[in-house]
Amino acid sequence: MPLADPQHPEPASRPPRHGPTPTRTGQASEPPARTWGRKVLIAAVLAALTLGGNAGNIPLFFGVDYLFGSIAALLAAAWIGPVAGALAAAVGGLYTLELWGHPWALVVFTLEAGAVGLLRRRFPNLILADLAFWVAVGVPLLLVLYMGVMGMPAPQAGLIALKQPVNGLFNAALASGATLLLASRHWAPPLREVLFTLLFGGMLLPGLALIAFQSAQLRGEQHRLYDQLLATALTAVTERLDPVRAKTSLAASLPETVGELGIALADEDGEWITRVDTPAWLDRAERRRLSPRLLALLPPADARAPTMARWEEAYFSTESILPGGEGKRILLMHPAREAVLGLARANLRGHVALALLALTGLLIAAVLARRISLPFEELRRVTRNLPERLRKGEKPVLPAGPVAELDGLNRSFTAMGRSLAASFRELEAERQNLEEKVRQRTRELERLATHDYLTGIPNRAKIYEWLEVAHEEFRRYGTPFAVVMFDIDHFKAVNDRFGHPTGDAVLRELTLRVEDTLREADALGRxxxxxxxILARHTDCAGARKLADRVRQAVAVEAFRQVGEVTISLGVAEIRPGESLEHLLERADHALYAAKGNGRNRVVLYRETLQGDR
Structure with a gap:
């Protein structure tokens, strides 16, 4: 800027904060009608930008988001006035009715823009005006609305009361920067205000970005873990569920190690056949797709319940067509409350640190902006009317420039970084703890999916998988193997006479006896x-027959508790070149039936003509 001339006093460095924009020299003022028309057009554009800014939100977790619509609303309040700012905020706040399910956010945002438009006359910039609103009105009002009117628990209401002011201050910093940038076309904004805006925005932006990134990462990890958990549980349920008696065996098919699982069965028309531990609102649930396999089921929208509260009552779910169930569909559900509250607690801790960062950043930005700008302001004061003062004999003393302020800024950033790092370590510990719990439950479910829940030995699917491996080794390398198929003689009579619990005990004891006779290379499955x-690896028919006879003797040699003597009949078949697994198993099954037909309690080796010996 040129030095002031004593005969031409220096004009004010900035215009009034409201009122018409100063015109350039030589330009006539615009007619009032044209000025109002331009203001209306600008207000309409800013209202549309407010709505678009809210629509382009960044979700933190279930029902909590960062919104950016108030940037345009605060610009309207600063450029046109409080009424225009409030109207723009009201238009943008309409989006929150759908996003959060209640009107109170619209009320708060409208009050914020209107109050900042009024307070802008008393504060040097938008950031401090916005801070004054949140401290005096916004935070208390949020607590009253969320805790008192909507009945939200204190931790969740506290999270909202921290998140919205921090979000609002960041938006105010962006709006202040935009105001200064556009205003620089007409007048030179004060250095202190420019530095304050840049420093505060620069300190707050990394904190918001880290919170948003960490929340997205943790939310995505939870989706992946619950997707894996429910998919594994669904596999276990499908293995244990009898398609014919699905309605009666539905509850019994639920794994015991997963916790609060709900399950429902629907026919091919989508009508529920039966439901176990499912919410009453299941038919009216709002379905949200979180991943290709994972669904979120939310309670029906209620004007009195915010979206965050609905998420606490929501369920993660997955569904599949029941094999052999004639088009029946099975739905598996797990409450989302633990995940929602876990993320809420983690975000609450992060936003406490972020709020402290914002307050500390305001103080540091104000101090640094003053310290850095003070020498320039002093220089301006000293050099004002310099020719006249020199003529009067004055000797102005020029101030020295600052050298140590950046060191203080670095220390402040380090301290705030440590505070944020501690919060993120807690977030990471929470994530790892949740991941370990899900991994442990997943391992248990994987075992349920591949092992018989009664005897603890591999189930049919697992033993068939091993058969396929042995068959491939035989096809490629000629490694022999054989199968021994057996069942308990007159087992139905045992169940009829002694009851199913005793029959289950017989199955478990028989499994232990058979396992004790097998080699390490052999595998037993139900x-x-x-x-x-029995899969007898590296064994021909003669070896498999000897193994089968040892198994038969181990079962028959000693009476079983409660039921006395128990015998088994066994069929043996060795793999042949070019033979499929299905044909091998069919031959073993024929040998088994031959053993039963020849008097039971015997081993029959499949040959072209079946012969058995005891």
């Missing part, structure tokens, strides 16, 4: 009901 199958 084929179905009282029928079992």
């Amino acid at each position: 084929w179905g009901g009282e029928e079992f199958l």
Whole structure:
């Protein structure tokens, strides 16, 4: 700027904060009608930008988001006036009715823009005016609305009461920067205000970005873990569920190690056949797709319940067509409350640190802006009317420039970084703890999916998987193997006479006896009901027959508790070149039936003509 001339006093460095924009020299003022028309057009554009800014939100977690619409609303309040700012905020706040399910955010945002438009006359910039609103009105009002009117618990209401002011201050910093940038076309904004805006925005931006990034990462990890948990649980349920008696066996098919699982069965028309531990509002649930397999089921929208509260009552779910169930669909559900509250607690801790960062940043930005700008202001004061003062004999003393302020800024950033790092370590510990719990439950479910829940030995699917491996080794390398298929003689009579609990005990004891006779290379699995199958690796028919006879003797040599003597019949078949697994198992099954037909309690080796010996 040129030095002031004593005969031409220096004009004010900035215009009034409201009122018409100063015109350039030589330009006539615009007619009032044209000025109002331009203001209306600018207000309409800013209202549309407010709505678009809220629509382009950044979700933190279930029902909590960062919004950016108030940037345009605060610009309207600063450029046109409080009424225009309030109207723009009201238009943008309409989006929150759908996003959060209640009107109170619209009320708060409208009050914020209107109050900042009024307070802008008393404060040097938008940031301090916005801070004054949140401290005096915004935070208390949020607590009253969320805790008193909507009945939200204190931690969740506290999170909102921290998140919205921090979000609002960041938006005010962006609006202040935009105001200064556009105003610089007409007048030179004060250095202190420019530095304050840049420093505060620069300190707050990394904190918001880290909170948003960490929340997105933790939310995505939770979706992945619950997707894996429910998919594994669904596999276990499908393995244990009898398609014919699905309605009666539905509750019994639920794994015991997963916790509060709900399950429902629907016919091919989508009508529920039966439901176990599912909410009453399941038919009216709002379905949100979180991943290709993972769904979120939310309670029906209620004008009195915010979206965050609905998420606390929501369920993560997955669904599948029931194999062999004639088009029946099975739905598995897990409450989302633990995940929602866990993320709420983590975000509350992060926003406490972020709020402290914002307050500290305001103080540091104000101090640094003053310290850095003070020498320039002093220089301006000293050099004002310099020719006249020199003529009067004055000797102005020029101030020295600052050298140590950046060191203080660095120390402040380090301290705030440590505070944020501590918050993120807590977030990471929370994530790892949740991940370990899900991994442990997943391992248990994987075992349920591949092992028989009664005897603890591999189930049919697992033993068939091993058969496929052995068959491939035989096809490629010629490694022999055989199968021994056996079942318990007259087992139905045991159940009829002694009851199913005793029958289950017989199955468990028989499994232990058989396992004790097997080699390390052999594998035992439950084929179905009282029928079992042994995979005898690296064994020909003669070796498999000897193994089968040892198994038969181990079962028959000693009476079983409560039921007395128990015998088994066994069929043996060795793999042949070019033979499929299905044909091998069919031959073993024929040998088993031959053993039963020849008097039971015997081993039959499948040959072209079946012969058995005891």
